[in-house]
Amino acid sequence: MSQATESESVREDGLIESVSGPVVTATDLDARMNDVVYVGHEGLMGEVIEIEGNVTTIQVYEETSGVGPGEPVENTGEPLSVDLGPGMLDSIYDGVQRPLEVLEDKMGAFLDRGVDAPGIDLDATWEFNPTVEEGDEVGPTDIVGTVPETESIEHKVMVPPDYEGGEVVAVESGTYDVEETIVELDNGEEVQMHQEWPVRQQRPAEEKRTPRTPLVSGQRILDGLFPIAKGGTAAIPGPFGSGKTVTQHQLAKWADADIVVYVGCGERGNEMTEVIEDFPELEDPKTGKPLMSRTCLIANTSNMPVAARESCIYTGITIAEFYRDMGYDVALMADSTSRWAEAMREISSRLEEMPGEEGYPAYLAARLAEFYERAGKFETLNGREGSVSAIGAVSPPGGDFSEPVTQNTLRIVKTFWALDADLAERRHFPSINWNESYSLYRDQLDPWYRDNVAQDYPELRQWAIDVLDEEDELQEIVQLVGKDALPEDQQLTLEVARYLREAWLQQNAFHDVDTYCEPTKTYRMLQAIQTFNDEAFEALDAGVPVEEIQDIDAAPQLNRMGVAEDYEEFISDLEDDITNQLRELY
Structure with missing residues (x-):
């Protein structure tokens, strides 16, 4: 969005009546709701938020100290909009899409008031590769070509959503800046890489x-x-x-x-x-x-x-x-x-x-x-x-x-x-x-997990939820009478829940391996804890004391699953160790 002093469409047609922090009232301002205005001699950007008779209320996007009654208010006649086009990725903006790096180059680390800059570089040139030919029919948001915006993302140049669309009469590949016409339609509409869109209005979809x-x-x-x-x-x-x-x-x-x-x-x-x-x-x-x-x-x-x-x-x-x-x-x-x-x-x-x-x-x-x-x-x-x-x-x-x-x-x-x-x-x-x-x-994601991770994934997840729920109920009893007063099967449930919490739910964001866990690994880790659960309860049913079950060497290794480099091999070996060690007890 261009600054007030540089725009011929801007009219000086209002005066400040009062200033209350970021809220300014103006009189004699010919404006509509959500119009962007420039306030005071410094041209501070603001937006119309209330109109009552001849009094217009404006919220200003910048510090208003030093602004006083009688200073001019200039209306752009346009709502608060963002600049859309190639160059937005790898950018850092403030709340109204002013690029901070550009502002820093203009005035250093401390920003002055009343300074504006477009959201994308209007002078930068981009290599445009058309995906339509002369004679093709295009409509709103249809893609007419591509631009290599960054190393990772291909920017797709679209017909603006508020265009009618029509037949392409001129298109050519080449290097263009964002305001040059790259596609002409038979109804006179011209497509550029640069678009504007009001921020408070949802973009249309089918x-x-x-x-x-x-x-x-x-x-x-x-x-x-x-x-x-x-x-x-x-x-x-x-x-x-x-x-x-x-x-x-x-x-x-x-x-x-x-x-x-x-x-x-x-x-x-x-x-x-x-x-x-x-x-x-x-x-x-x-x-x-x-x-x-x-x-x-x-x-x-x-x-x-x-x-x-x-x-x-x-x-x-x-x-x-x-x-x-x-x-x-x-x-x-x-x-x-x-x-x-x-x-x-x-x-x-x-x-x-x-x-x-x-x-x-x-x-x-x-x-x-x-x-x-x-x-x-x-x-x-x-x-x-x-x-x-x-x-x-x-x-x-x-x-x-x-x-x-x-x-x-x-x-x-x-x-x-x-x-x-x-x-x-x-x-x-x-x-x-x-x-x-x-x-x-x-429920709506379960089919994806069944097809892409494992058929029994939802059931395994529900088992984990049930164990954690039971632990929550048992903890209330433990706080009253102590863990040793519980029956052995409930003590074992608490042990399984502890491994769910410590080995599965905890995750180290700063560990090279544990920072990311793919869904298959998430499933296999949970499967290993269920293996311990199933084998431990079989041992308990066979008469093995719960203390001996808890003391097996393999069980603490469950806490190392998240950081294992080759998790599939580690978990398979661990499941075998748990099974063998517990079965040796009876």
Whole structure:
């Protein structure tokens, strides 16, 4: 989006009446809802959020100190939009898609106000390879050619979704910048690589479908117990220090999505700095190339203006939808939606709107639903299939899951990964509480697991859930009377559950081998623990004391399965050792 002072279409037709933090009221402004305006002598970017008579209310995306009544307000006549085209991957943006690296080159590490830059480099040239010929008919979002955007991703140039489409009358391969016409249609429409799209408007699709393929994350507790589908929605709520950010980093690195859009929404500056520094150095485990070559980062820290924080979620989901229309599977990480909701609450209070629960606006649930509804598995207008999986971290104050953001999110998402501070304190990571978490995708994903992992995978998973549930009930008795007071079969159940927790559910994100666990390995590790369970109970039935069963040498080796280089050989040998050692006891 061009700056006000450089645009001939911009009119100086309003004056500031009052300033209250990021909320500015103006009079005599000829504007519509959601129009982008430039405020004051410095041209600060803002958006119209309320119109009442001759008074227009604007939320400004930048710090407003020093701005006063009587200064001009200029209207662009366009809603807040993002620049779409080649060059978005391997980029780091702020909440309104201003490239931070470009801004740093202009003014250094500390950004001035009123400075703008397009979301993609308008002067960069790209090698365009057409996939259509003269005489072909094309419609909205049809692909007309490709551009090698990064080492990992081929950018597919599409007809904009708001075009009518028609017959191609001119197309030629070659090197073009993003604003040059690359395809001409018989109705006069011209296709460029550069598109704009309003961030608050969902990009159209032909049909939303039921997702039936899991988004494999390589994290055992997620893939094994609480899977999310490609095109699914998930929430990761948890208190400070429980591992939300590390879990999202693992998902960003290992999930089998084609594109990753990571939105740092209102997080602390040091956390966001870590992301910005780490991601460019990470290697994509699939290709061996830099992970950033298929990643787009949106960094909006807690010290940035509150209004930009409110818009950064929409910026991220719009970029994700753009790649979805190309036929890619996109994983969107939002860290965290609580900060987004807090930004809405602050703006709502400045507008003097009627507050809802805990001061959040009454429309909190509607805004959350609008965001998560834009995720899904879609048949696009061009007949391809693409998906956006939305994974939102939630930061409830004090870890209280009964607060409004967590509760409203729970009503919308279908996968809930509840992080637990107690598990984190015990150094159990990922610290996802298996008793509180759930996934509503299990049934529709079971056929995939049966076909691609093992026929009995769902039954084995249910066995693990049942053992963990029984352990939860037995722990209440243990706290009252002690473990030794339990019958031997229940003591053995607790031992099996301990191996499920320590050997299977725990995973070391910083270990070269254990950081990623493919679904087949997840299944085989669980199978080994079930082998111990079955053989141990047979030994118990044969009269072997539970202490002797627990003392066999092979059992502790279950804890080494995750770090085994050749896991298939290690687990097969371990199952044989467990079976032989237990059968020798009777």
